[in-house]
Amino acid sequence: MRIGMAFGDVRGPAPLPEITRQIQEAAAAGVGTAWVTHGVGWDALTTLAVAGPTAPGIELGTAVVPFPQRHPLMLAKQALTVQAAVGNRLTLGIGAGIARMVSTMYGLPTDRPARRLREYLEVLRPLLRGEAVDHHGSAYTAVGALDLPGTEAPSVLLAALGPAMLKVAGELADGTITWMTGPRTLSEHVVPSITRASGGRSPRIVAGLGVCLTSAEDAVRARFAEQFALAGQVPEYRAMLDREGVDGPADVLIVGDEASIRKQLDRVRDTGATDLMLAPIGTLEEQSRTTAYLSTVAG
DSSP states (O other), rough: OOEEEESSSOOOOHHHHHHHHHHHHHTTTTTSSEEEOSSSSSSSSHHHHGGGGGGGGSSEESOOESSSOHHHHHHHHHHHHHHHHHOEEEEEEEEEOOOHHHHHHOOOSSSHHHHHHHHHHHHHHHHHOOEEEEEEOSSSSEEOOOOOOOOOOOOOEEEEOOOOHHHHHHHHSSEEESOOOOOHHIIIEEEEEEHHHTTTTOEEEEEEEEEEEEEEEHHHHHHHHTTTTTGGGGGHHHHHHHTTTOSSSGGGGESSSHHHHHHHHHHHHHHTTTTEEEEEOHHHHHHHHHHHHHHHHHH
């Protein structure tokens, strides 16, 4: 199982040079993938265009760019521009975004997300391959093509949790990225659902989880529960926590000493997930200690 690390909003606010430094350290330590999250802070694709060229060798991914705010022609252009900047190391993770944020911040519709995403991918993927589109659908009109020399179409992963979105991910994308989804839900719901929908292909399944190396497990869980309390109320995540049979985000946090974390990582590996996207959380000291340990696991 490939070990990647998450950077950006999920760790808390940080200056762009600090995120760049963190990604450089991850690349030097042999971490497989640097995933940049996309929330209310830095733009994930722009961050990768800045940081990626300074961190050679590591795969770079977005986890994830919300698509409702971006016309597919514009997202394809931006993604391919980043591809040129980072030497074709980009994996493009996209998703519907948190419905409450999309509707209240942008005033955009959030109904039928799987249907909208299906149509979006029917436009986006040909554009990424350099093909012309002439699309007039129920949600999108897109006419045109992109000619960006030296770029390769990035792999596309979807933030898919529910059955309908996992079906779209299996049929039209290269895999899925999850967040705060525990091992029981991964093995019993996510992995079989997307694998079944993929029609015999082997989808990439990226399991995103918070992690903290500590001897004060109870205190870290309590702090994480407070910091991520609102996330646990988001319907998209709440449904996965309910499937897991847990009370909140702290119950799926990977936390403990080295031996305990190793066992928890092995449990996720046994679900059939192909990748781990680990987000070190806590104080800067805790994050640094956790990152150092994860570097040994990745290597």
